[in-house]
Amino acid sequence: MSDRSHRITAIPGDGVGPEVTRSAVRIIDAAGVAVEWEWAEAGAEVFKRGDTSGVPSETRESIERTRVVLKGPLETPVGFGEKSANVTLRKLFETFANVRPARELPGVPTRYSGEGVDLVIVRENLEDLYAGIEHMQTPDVGQTLKVISRKGSEKIIRYAFELARQEGRRKVTAATKANIMKLTEGLFKRTFEEIATEYPEIEAEHLIIDNVAHQLAKNPAQFDIIVTTNLNGDIISDLASGLVGGLGFAPSGNYGDRVSIFEAVHGSAPKHAGKDVINPTALILSSIMMLRHIGEADAADRIEDAVLVTLEEGKAATQDLVRQTGGDVAQAASTTGFTDTVIGNLGRHPTTVPARHGTERPSGPATPRPRWSYAPEVYAAISRKTIGIDVFIEEDTTADALGPEMEALAGADLTLQMVSSRGTMVYPSTGLGSDDVRLWRCRFVSPTDANVPDHVFIALLDRVAGRHPGWTHVEKLHVFDGEPGFTKAQGQ
Ligand code: NAD
Numbered sequence: 001m002s003d004r005s006h007r008i009t010a011i012p013g014d015g016v017g018p019e020v021t022r023s024a025v026r027i028i029d030a031a032g033v034a035v036e037w038e039w040a041e042a043g044a045e046v047f048k049r050g051d052t053s054g055v056p057s058e059t060r061e062s063i064e065r066t067r068v069v070l071k072g073p074l075e076t077p078v079g080f081g082e083k084s085a086n087v088t089l090r091k092l093f094e095t096f097a098n099v100r101p102a103r104e105l106p107g108v109p110t111r112y113s114g115e116g117v118d119l120v121i122v123r124e125n126l127e128d129l130y131a132g133i134e135h136m137q138t139p140d141v142g143q144t145l146k147v148i149s150r151k152g153s154e155k156i157i158r159y160a161f162e163l164a165r166q167e168g169r170r171k172v173t174a175a176t177k178a179n180i181m182k183l184t185e186g187l188f189k190r191t192f193e194e195i196a197t198e199y200p201e202i203e204a205e206h207l208i209i210d211n212v213a214h215q216l217a218k219n220p221a222q223f224d225i226i227v228t229t230n231l232n233g234d235i236i237s238d239l240a241s242g243l244v245g246g247l248g249f250a251p252s253g254n255y256g257d258r259v260s261i262f263e264a265v266h267g268s269a270p271k272h273a274g275k276d277v278i279n280p281t282a283l284i285l286s287s288i289m290m291l292r293h294i295g296e297a298d299a300a301d302r303i304e305d306a307v308l309v310t311l312e313e314g315k316a317a318t319q320d321l322v323r324q325t326g327g328d329v330a331q332a333a334s335t336t337g338f339t340d341t342v343i344g345n346l347g348r349h350p351t352t353v354p355a356r357h358g359t360e361r362p363s364g365p366a367t368p369r370p371r372w373s374y375a376p377e378v379y380a381a382i383s384r385k386t387i388g389i390d391v392f393i394e395e396d397t398t399a400d401a402l403g404p405e406m407e408a409l410a411g412a413d414l415t416l417q418m419v420s421s422r423g424t425m426v427y428p429s430t431g432l433g434s435d436d437v438r439l440w441r442c443r444f445v446s447p448t449d450a451n452v453p454d455h456v457f458i459a460l461l462d463r464v465a466g467r468h469p470g471w472t473h474v475e476k477l478h479v480f481d482g483e484p485g486f487t488k489a490q491g492q
Contacts, residue, residue, distance in 0.1 A: 005034040006294050007066040011059065014043045015268025016278040017072020023280035023339040024070060024287040027306075030343040031299045033291065038062045042085050043074035043268075054085025055092065063093060068294055069261040070287055073268040083132065086263075090125050095254035095261055096152065097159045098125040098233065099289070102220075102240035105249060106352045107311035109325060112220055112243055119223040120169075121240055122160040123233025125254055127152045128184075130230045137472045138394040141439045148184040148229060151378055153191040159255070160227035161199040171203040172196070175212040175228040175236065183487060188229055212236060216243065241265055248279030248320045251286035253293065262290040276334040279318040281307060284342065306342045308350035316341035388414065388445030388477040389457050390486075394470035396438055403427035406442045409463045413456045414444040420489040430491040443489075445477065 010025060012018040028035060040059040047054050054074065063069055069089075076084040090098075100121045104113065133145040160172050178189040189206055196204035207215070209232045215222065216236060220243050228236065241250035247266035254261040264282035272278045284307055291300035310316055316333035323329060333341070395402065399419050407416045419427035420441045424434040444460060446452050457474070465471055478485035 004295075005036055006068070006296075007036045007038060008290075008294075009040050009059070009062045009066045009069045010037045011040050011042050011069060011071035011074075013072025013268065014045075014075040015073060015270040015273040017043075017074070017268055019274075019276065019278055019335050020264060020280040020283040021070065021072040023335055024283045026339055027284060027303055027342055027346075028287055028291070028299070031303050031346055033296050033299045038066055042071070042089065044077055046085070047077050052083075053088055054083070055088050060092065063089075063259055067259045068290060069259070070283075070290055071261060071263045072283070073264065073266060075268045075270070087130060087132070089261060090254050093256055093259035093261065094126065095256035095259060096124065096126050096155050097255040098123040098237075098252060099163070099255060100233075100237040100240065100250065100252045100265060101285075101289075102237075102244045102250065104244055105311050106308055106350060107314045107317070108245035108249060108321060110243060110245055115219075115221040117220045117243055119220065119240065120163065120167075120225045121233055121237040122156060122163060122225060122227045123237060124152060124156040124188075124228070124230050126230070128230035135473075137392060138437070138439050138470075141394075141437050146181065146184050148187050149378075150187060150191055153188045154195060157188075157192050157195045157227055160225050161195065161202060164202050164225050165199070169202070169224045171205065171224040172199075173212070173223060173226045174204070174206045175209045175226050175232055176206065177209050177232070178206075179208055183485070185229060192227070209236070213239060216240060237265065245324065246320060248281055248318065249285070250282050251284075251289060253286065253289040255293070260290070260293055262286040262293075276336055277319050277332070278335050279320050280335050280339060281311075281318075302346055303342070305349050306345040306347070308353050309345040309348045310338065310342050312350050312352055382481050384481075385451035385479050386476050387449050387452060387479055388417070388443060389452075389460070390475040390477065391442045391444065391461065391464055392472045392474070393440050393442060393464070393468050394438055394472055395440060395468055397440075398436070399426035399440070400429070402440055402442070405467070406444075406464075409460070409467065410444055411456070411460060411463070413446065413452060414460060415447045417443045417445045418489060418492055419443070420492075423490055425489040425491040432491045439472070441489075443477070449479075 010021060012021045025037060040062045042055045042059050046056055074085045100123065102117060102119050104117045127147050127149060129144050129146050131145060131147040133147065135143050137143050164172050174189060174192040176185040176189045178186040192206060209228065212226065213236060216239055241247055250265035252263055252265050264286055266282055269278060288300045288304050316338045318335065318338050319329050319332040322332040403419050406419065410416045418425045421434040422437060424432055426434055461474065
């Protein structure tokens with residue numbers, strides 16, 4: 001144990017949050033780690049007071065000071081306008097890496113018990129569809145932008161390889177949907193293939209995300225580290241939690257260059273709130289990740305051992321575990337009872353689980369700052385030109401009526417290449433159908449693939465808007481280093 005005192009922001013959160021947070025804090029205190037807890041607020045009550053961010057300024061200031069957060073789940077009130085306070089916290093403090101280990105635990109029987117499931121999902125935490133850029137294009141058509149950057153991809157992919165090195169793991173699997181989304185998921189895949197060459201001792205493989213889901217259900221022990229984009233990671237990390245006993249046992253850490261946030265994967269489970277029945281293991285395991293992160297590896301090892309002994313002996317199983325094992329729920333341990341048992345087991349070692357700590361799997365970084373803090377260059381293309389524009393129009397019409405009209409509006413420097421509906425080309429007709437949702441994309445391109453100056457687009461838009469006030473947005477068609485920065489429509 002280090003003799004340095006740590007300041008940590010503790011956010012109890014909503015629903016069962018205060019109960020699980022109290023449990024983790026009591027165990028850390030009992031293990032003798034010197035922590036000055038700064039208790040702070042976020043979540044439902046804050047929203048109810050009219051703060052639409054869900055994270056008040058005092059809480060932000062505390063996190064700026066401590067740079068380490070232990071938090072309970074925060075409820076996202078169902079309503080219009082409020083963003084998830086969880087996502088807000090992750091984004092405000094740029095915690096780009098969401099790390100979710102899923103490891104077989106003693107005394108927690110699952111379909112995979114004995115297979116040695118021990119994997120980590122490293123999920124990009126800031127980009128993708130979670131950038132939260134959404135627009136209603138018409139009253140009936142919504143759109144979310146999927147934003148994937150080379151810089152964001154490089155950071156998370158390096159993080160995954162560094163974690164593999166640090167934990168002595170042998171394989172990193174990238175999980176993407178690059179076969180369909182070539183410019184977003186494809187960018188992630190290409191970046192993975194580049195970065196992998198810098199880690200020759202680690203096996204690098206790429207699998208399509210749907211296959212990863214299939215393989216996780218069939219043979220999860222084949223995986224070591226899985227690195228993936230935000231939405232993919234959200235889904236498969238819950239899947240992975242299910243492999244090792246459920247949400248009661250699923251920890252996570254959100255790591256950034258400056259701030260790190262540790263929380264259980266589960267939510268506020270409101271129906272269990274205030275009853276002293278919830279399983280606090282997930283947040284306790286998250287707090288073990290936190291202790292390793294702040295350089296308290298010995299205390300982390302002692303608490304981990306005490307949790308494993310408690311699960312192994314099965315004398316303090318909470319309701320969720322008793323249900324899984326078919327036992328009598330009336331005999332289940334309370335949250336407080338489980339916590340007391342873990343505290344009582346500090347100093348003991350599990351007998352059925354090989355120690356994770358030690359040389360084979362060195363625990364987290366010895367300094368508070370993650371050593372994988374990188375600032376990759378923002379990629380600058382060597383050559384670029386803009387060869388056209390997509391204009392999206394809301395209109396009650398048909399493709400066969402709209403097409404010729406747009407051809408007439410194209411002007412001398414542009415030509416109408418096609419009209420598509422929901423990504424499928426409908427003009428010129430290919431015989432393929434797409435339901436009419438009254439939102440059309442008209443693609444205008446330079447007939448000679450030449451760079452088109454802005455004044456040509458502005459004049460075009462002026463002509464289109466004069467006839468079609470329902471135009472909703474435009475996208476320029478760029479070519480970077482000879483590679484089109486846009487996709488074709490289906491059927492084109
Ligand atoms: P949930 O995870 O809160 O609960 C789903 C069910 O899982 C519970 O009813 C319970 O049966 C079980 N469960 C969850 N945690 C458990 C534990 N520790 N021990 C035993 N059983 C447990 O999911 P939900 O009901 O979909 O979400 C409730 C609220 O939590 C929502 O407002 C949601 O937005 C929020 N949420 C927050 C976070 C976060 O703070 N990171 C994550 C997920 C959901």
